[in-house]
Amino acid sequence: MPHRIALVVPTFPRVSETFVVSKFLGLLAQGWDVHVVCDRSDAAEWSRFPQLSGVPGVRDRVHVSWPHRPRWKAAVLMPFALLRCLFDAPSKTVAFLVRARRLGLGVFRRLYLDAALIRLRSDLMHFEFGALAVDRMDLGEFLDCPIVVSFRGYDLNYVGLEDPAYYAPVWRGAAALHLLGADLWRRAQRRGCPPEKRHVLIPPAIDVAFFDPAGNARRRDTGPFRILSVGRLEWKKGYEDALVALRALLDQGIDCEYRILGDGEFLGALGFARHQLDIEGRVSLLGAGSRDDVRTEMRAADVFLHAAVSEGFCNAVLEAQAMELPVVCTDADGLPENVENGVTGIVVERRNPKALSDALAELAGDPDLRRRMGEAGRARVASRFRTEDQIEAFGQLYRTVLAGRSGRESLRSATSGASA
């Protein structure tokens, strides 16, 4: 009987978190009994993932929690949640109520919030974002189930910054941590994680078969220099610096255009910056797109720009490299581990529009360099960021954690950590 893994995310599926979908499908294909537990699941987003509908019974593997707000609604639904738990997982539910009794009446609130996880009776829970896990680490004890926690960037960079002990429950309670790269592991330690904590570094991976440069439009030598960014419209992605850099390129007489694929709350700020810098005719804010749209845009672009101020690792940058696009990006967090400076792209200081425009100008004037960097990017991604390797690494992590549970005593001394 395969082990049951619960992946906990806020929303599933979601274009900006395509990696969760790939991981879900990958683990499933490897024979794991994978389930997703989320707070939201929108029909519009499902339609953007045709690869999901090909899986039989996929909807039964996605568990959407009941609404937390308004509170009166949650209170009304609470008894039904309890009955459902008792029906689906009687012994687990009773054990939960007994172990969590120290919460007093709060135990019913917790049962309601985590009903999906209780009913699932999983062997291992994987919180895909640190911020999701921090208030729920006691679930490990209540459900007698090991917890793996991922840190992907924003959770370490912004959440609870003012509280030095914010993540202490995670450092204490997680069976293992997963981080996207060495930079995030350093940040975790800066925020109080003991260096001996069991952790693995598994970089994101992408579908290199899908992001295949074979269909690229023949690169033209005429027309404007086409710059592309893909990502949610958020301040941390540094789009304002990118727009200032574009203004500088135009001032240097370089004929260029900039397309941004993504949507988000920073749209107003970007609309304003575009107007203030007088580049409205040069910048297209395209809104959110599907994976196909991403590939189509990448096929037509000359360079991929990622001006981030902060970025865990960035899958779009991997996809761009897979598509043989040279990348200009900043040194924010994991990006220097993602792009090999001078080989697959140019890495510059963050918050420095001048450095961005210099790098872009260099590539604009040198099609040969663009081609060389593009090819090197494809080779790098195809050898180091493959989905199969990533899934295998997660499988290995889960096996280690689960083995640590079944033979607790014997393995405790033997397992010194699966650190990569």
Place this chain on the structure above:
Amino acid sequence: MAERPLRLLVVGASWPPQTFLGRLMRGLSAAGVEVTVAFSRAPDQDWFFNAGLRAFRTRDWSGPVLLRVVRFTWLFLRALLKSPRDLRLFLRRSRADRGLRARLRTLNRLLPFAGVSCDVLYFPWNSAAIDHLPLFDLGIPVLVSCRGSQVNVAPYDPKRGVARGLPATFEKATAVHCISGAIEREAQRFRLDPTKARVIHPGIDPEFFVPPETREPSPVLRLVEVGSLVWVKGATYALQAVRKLLDRGIPVALSLVGEGPARQRILYTIDDLDLWDHVTLLGALSPVAVRDRLQQSDIFVLPSLSEGFCNAAVEAMACGLPVVMTNCGGVREGVTDGVEGFIVPVRDPDAMAAAIEKLAKDAALRERMARAGRARVLRQFTLTSHVHDFVTLLEKVRDCRIA
């Protein structure tokens, strides 16, 4: 003033109102205007009633569905009794909304105003004017204020309908008040007729915002920024400037007064630039606490990307601070580069750091600019003259003597 007091109805203020709006309301009331303010929350602070202001109750479209239905029915029946003509107008105009829900929401907003009686309707924000457009057809003269971001920022947000909504309000308004000449020019892009526009710069109370008796000397230069934590105020550019100054060995400390959604971004930037020991987030403060903070500071900085005028800078100038501002909106109507402070380009932390460095190294210059700033406020930006000009404008609007 005419013999009967002018009856003004302010629509679109939130409770509690912004400091400057509260100041204006009190000033108008003291000048003999009968001011009524529409709020969806009942005012719960004494100053409001002590100033002779009256509240007019509107209702938010929120809360449990049943409550909404009951409230809506009550509003509807009341409107029917008070003014069937206005009710018909609102019903007709709400047809423009798509969907029943949007229509109910609009009606819920408009119904309390059926049969309303006043001499002038005043919208202190463009967004309020857009939301209440049918009120322009009640036959009451209307004044709209253009204060800043709703004219020079919001219209460029592709997802908001502000750019589409502005022209109709300008067309139907009796007069349009702009807080700066720059804002008037921006509003003209949205078809504001210049003959309807009146520029009245904001004013502050120079008896309240005063320089300290003595400014205590400090080993570090104390910078202060007052403004909500929103992207348009550009606080991260000030943080970058602070980093650059520290790197050049100039000891500075920055206090940020204000609260808002950009807090997380600011915290991250403080962390990323390693500024925890040099930057303090004070949160939103009362006017008294703002003044005290200004009095304990050396330089006022504001790296805004866009401004209507520069209220906060005027308060700082009144407290005897040189200011470092960015070149946007009406800033240059309040500050002259090199006289009361420095004006640097937007999005340019290097230029901001250079201006602060100049002031840091020259105490005499700071002193000179501080004096010039205070003198200019007394000359041009007092609350008394602001209220006086505003009353004159209101009387013209009432008598429809604008164009």
